[in-house]
Amino acid sequence: MASISLVNVIKRYGRGAQANQVIHGVNAEIADGEFIVIVGPSGCGKSTLLRMVAGLEEVTAGQISIGGRVVNDVEPSDRDIAMVFQNYALYPHMSVYDNMAYGLKIARVPKAEIDERVQKAARILELQTFLQRTPRQLSGGQRQRVAMGRAIVRQPQAFLFDEPLSNLDAKLRAQTRLEIQKLHRELGVTSLFVTHDQVEAMTLAQRMIVMNAGRMEQIGTPEQVYGQPASTFVASFIGSPPMNLLPGQADGSRFACPGDSAPLVLPCAAPRAGALTLGVRPEHLEINPEGHWPLAVEAVEMLGAERLVHGQLGGVLCTLRIDATLPAPAVGQRLHLSAPPEHLHWFDAGSGLRVAA
Amino acid sequence: MSGMVERRASLDLLAHVVMVLAVLIVAFPLYLAFVASTHTAQDIVQAPMPLWPGDQLWANYSAALSGHGGGAGSNAPVGRMIWVSLVTALVITFGKISVSLLSAFALVYFRFPLRGLVFWSIFVTLMLPVEVRILPTYKVVADLNLLNSYAGLTVPLIASATATFLFRQFFLTVPEEMVEAARIDGAGPMRFFIDILVPLSRTSIAALFVIQFIYGWNQYLWPLLATTSEDMYPVVVGIKRMIAGGDSGNEWNIVMATAVLAMLPPAAVVVLMQRWFVKGLVDTEK
Numbered sequence: 001m002a003s004i005s006l007v008n009v010i011k012r013y014g015r016g017a018q019a020n021q022v023i024h025g026v027n028a029e030i031a032d033g034e035f036i037v038i039v040g041p042s043g044c045g046k047s048t049l050l051r052m053v054a055g056l057e058e059v060t061a062g063q064i065s066i067g068g069r070v071v072n073d074v075e076p077s078d079r080d081i082a083m084v085f086q087n088y089a090l091y092p093h094m095s096v097y098d099n100m101a102y103g104l105k106i107a108r109v110p111k112a113e114i115d116e117r118v119q120k121a122a123r124i125l126e127l128q129t130f131l132q133r134t135p136r137q138l139s140g141g142q143r144q145r146v147a148m149g150r151a152i153v154r155q156p157q158a159f160l161f162d163e164p165l166s167n168l169d170a171k172l173r174a175q176t177r178l179e180i181q182k183l184h185r186e187l188g189v190t191s192l193f194v195t196h197d198q199v200e201a202m203t204l205a206q207r208m209i210v211m212n213a214g215r216m217e218q219i220g221t222p223e224q225v226y227g228q229p230a231s232t233f234v235a236s237f238i239g240s241p242p243m244n245l246l247p248g249q250a251d252g253s254r255f256a257c258p259g260d261s262a263p264l265v266l267p268c269a270a271p272r273a274g275a276l277t278l279g280v281r282p283e284h285l286e287i288n289p290e291g292h293w294p295l296a297v298e299a300v301e302m303l304g305a306e307r308l309v310h311g312q313l314g315g316v317l318c319t320l321r322i323d324a325t326l327p328a329p330a331v332g333q334r335l336h337l338s339a340p341p342e343h344l345h346w347f348d349a350g351s352g353l354r355v356a357a
Numbered sequence: 358m359s360g361m362v363e364r365r366a367s368l369d370l371l372a373h374v375v376m377v378l379a380v381l382i383v384a385f386p387l388y389l390a391f392v393a394s395t396h397t398a399q400d401i402v403q404a405p406m407p408l409w410p411g412d413q414l415w416a417n418y419s420a421a422l423s424g425h426g427g428g429a430g431s432n433a434p435v436g437r438m439i440w441v442s443l444v445t446a447l448v449i450t451f452g453k454i455s456v457s458l459l460s461a462f463a464l465v466y467f468r469f470p471l472r473g474l475v476f477w478s479i480f481v482t483l484m485l486p487v488e489v490r491i492l493p494t495y496k497v498v499a500d501l502n503l504l505n506s507y508a509g510l511t512v513p514l515i516a517s518a519t520a521t522f523l524f525r526q527f528f529l530t531v532p533e534e535m536v537e538a539a540r541i542d543g544a545g546p547m548r549f550f551i552d553i554l555v556p557l558s559r560t561s562i563a564a565l566f567v568i569q570f571i572y573g574w575n576q577y578l579w580p581l582l583a584t585t586s587e588d589m590y591p592v593v594v595g596i597k598r599m600i601a602g603g604d605s606g607n608e609w610n611i612v613m614a615t616a617v618l619a620m621l622p623p624a625a626v627v628v629l630m631q632r633w634f635v636k637g638l639v640d641t642e643k
Contacts, residue, residue, distance in 0.1 A: 056537050056541075075540075076537075076540050077540060077543030077544075082541065083537070083538070083541050085534040086534070087532060087534055088534075089534035089535045089538040091539075091553055092557065093553075093557055093559075102544075102552070103542035103543055106543040150542075
């Protein structure tokens with residue numbers, strides 16, 4: 001097991017004027033045994049970053065080390081990592097057993113030891129009865145487990161997961177998520193897990209890296225990322241429905257939104273005057289007859305345990321989340337809202353970066 | 358609905374009539390060849406020609422196989438000719454498959470200078486039949502002293518644009534992740550080729566085996582040029598050489614026995630490999 005460190009990692013495709021830079025200097029220190037999820041929208045460079053750690057993509061500049069050893073120019077097979085691919089990439093003509101044993105055979109591990117490791121992995125993943133089948137005879141979930149088994153038998157320093165749950169149906173995905181968590185608890189291997197799914201990210205991560213357009217927007221525990229998003233991107237990407245973001249001009253405890261005639265009255269003073277974006281999560285907006293924020297209800301969605309109420313606030317469409325046991329507001333009704341001061345987030349209007357309250 | 362059924366029945370009938378006719382058209386000459394191979398030479402040239410098998414089967418076939426026919430043309434033993442054909446066809450088949458597999462592997466998985474040019478020159482030769490280059494090829498083979506040798510019979514026919522192209526297209530469908538998984542497993546290029554690509558291509562290989570074996574077996578023009586000695590005739594050329602021109606008496610019974618014998622190996626290959634052949638043409642096993 002090992003720590004992984006990324007120092008100013010840059011990836012460029014092509015050369016000279018046509019060069020297309022897709023990763024713009026990522027820095028991260030991943031501790032031994034940590035489970036890190038890299039999350040971001042498609043095309044943000046998260047898979048590229050993972051593939052650079054795996055050695056499948058060249059590092060244009062910067063440094064990647066695994067267990068203190070710089071691996072920029074080390075072949076993937078010599079990096080002591082194992083990777084689980086989105087489409088599993090099992091060898092279709094080999095049995096489950098051979099799929100798991102193949103890497104060890106190449107590494108000339110003695111037969112008895114190969115057998116022992118494969119049987120052990122099969123036991124952990126409950127694949128014992130499938131060892132002689134070919135991947136075609138397995139379901140998606142079983143194939144996924146074989147792909148994990150192939151990673152486990154290598155006993156690597158790090159596991160790299162490239163969206164391994166995307167091809168599973170929702171129920172199986174939830175179940176496999178728990179299995180991966182359990183596996184990580186048992187094996188304690190440093191893991192990098194790439195996903196575009198924020199639920200996967202939140203549930204699996206010890207720390208998560210949120211990426212956007214080739215940049216690392218934030219690294220932190222799920223609580224930090226959700227509770228103190230570092231930018232408007234993180235605020236709107238993590239959380240469903242996303243955080244309400246209201247652009248406007250702050251002046252003391254008044255906040256003038258462009259679409260509204262009267263400025264919003266804040267429960268506390270804004271951190272500074274000028275152009276800011278105010279963020280507040282849907283669950284932190286409260287219906288309060290004394291509230292200073294008027295919201296014209298445009299739609300109500302019933303989700304079972306809660307309702308989502310959508311309406312215009314400060315000239316933008318905002319959402320609040322209320323308990324389903326409360327009476328449902330009618331469309332067209334005007335609600336008065338308030339939000340506790342500790343749950344207001346402030347972002348710079350230009351850079352989108354968080355402004356400390 | 359009964360109208361539907363009736364129409365179906367008549368369509369079925371029509372289809373069967375067409376199929377039976379087609380089978381007759383294809384099978385009757387074969388049957389006639391077989392009948393001819395079971396009579397004496399005199400019986401065959403009578404009019405009308407006999408339509409039922411005669412009693413000379415054993416005599417004719419053993420004469421053909423050992424070369425004791427008394428015809429005006431070549432009397433080379435068919436046993437030897439079939440052997441030459443078999444070796445030639447197998448060398449061409451295995452040669453073509455291995456050369457094409459390797460060149461497709463190089464084209465798809467390696468970046469080398471002029472790769473595009475190489476691919477396009479292979480692709481363009483798809484459009485050129487052997488006959489176009491037959492004179493220069495003959496010159497080269499003759500200068501290398503390869504006439505009347507297995508090498509001369511096979512080497513010029515081994516390079517195959519079609520097979521290379523077919524394998525290239527197949528390799529392109531192998532998911533990139535599988536290549537990467539193999540890289541992480543530590544498989545080098547040749548290891549990947551042998552352990553993964555070749556087994557994955559096995560149905561295509563089987564289909565090509567059938568096609569190329571028949572192609573090699575049925576070669577006529579090239580062996581006609583490249584062989585002058587009787588003991589290097591493939592059977593297809595041998596049949597031709599048995600038939601003397603003009604009015605000279607041909608032992609048609611022996612010629613037909615040879616023709617029937619010449620049909621057996623390719624027929625056996627098709628029958629035995631049929632399942633694989635169809636599979637190779639219809640499904641892409643990944």
